[in-house]
Amino acid sequence: MNEDQEIIELLKNQEDHPVAFRKIVSTYKERLYFLIRKIVIDHDDTDDVLQEAFVKIWKNLEKFRGDSNLYTWLYRIATNEALSFLRRRKKSRNISFDENPELLQMLEKGGGKAQHISGDDISVALQKAVLQLPEKQRVVFNLKYFEHLTYDEISEITETSVGGLKANYHAARKKIEEIIKLD
Missing domain, CATH: 1.10.1740.10 (RNA polymerase sigma factor, region 2, helix turn helix motif)
Structure with missing residues (x-):
């Protein structure tokens, strides 16, 4: 058991x-x-x-x-x-926590309250990009990408349709790619 x-x-x-x-x-x-x-x-x-x-x-x-x-x-x-x-x-x-410059500055400095993030440039860039996502996209991205949950599991957690989740995840990935290219 x-x-x-x-x-x-x-x-x-x-x-x-x-x-x-x-x-x-x-x-x-x-x-x-x-x-x-x-x-x-x-x-x-x-x-x-x-x-x-x-x-x-x-x-x-x-x-x-x-x-x-x-x-x-x-x-x-x-x-x-x-x-x-x-x-x-x-x-x-x-x-607006979608555009919170204090959080981005905290990540750029790499210390303080963001110490759980490694100093690796890619990791910092990804975290900065995720912080810039709208709330719903950020939640879906975190659950799918970092927690490795299925869309069905995320659907149960967020009480959102699988189709809506896929759209949010796809949009989040596109935004992250765009943000990282700009940095």
Whole structure:
């Protein structure tokens, strides 16, 4: 029995939910962190969003019915929390994160809060290009390119049609290619 199957079995009995939750955290904390980090960028913000995602997961354990894979359900919650965070931040700051020069400067300097990015020029150029994508394209690109999810899995997470996802991914790749050619 793999880890997910064990967690799903534990979720069937409400008394086992604390054990299931601890297993979810230990198994998925790092993967969800990096998923959220690619969306919100900043480490401190990522920690906050990850904590909110785990709170939401805990509160909704009884709602997991097993209709989708466990990681798909977790990714959907984490992605939705990250997107909600970006919308709240955008409203409160009234800024566009599609054109946030501070994030690009942070990458160009290669230090500070962007230390998870290697100094490799190609990696930095790709990260800079991804930051310039519109929110939806950035999420789809990150899930497909970095997380290696299928379009069906991304569709479950984002609740978007596969056709729409393919269009967003294709548009994101084209924009990234154009941006990297300009640098």
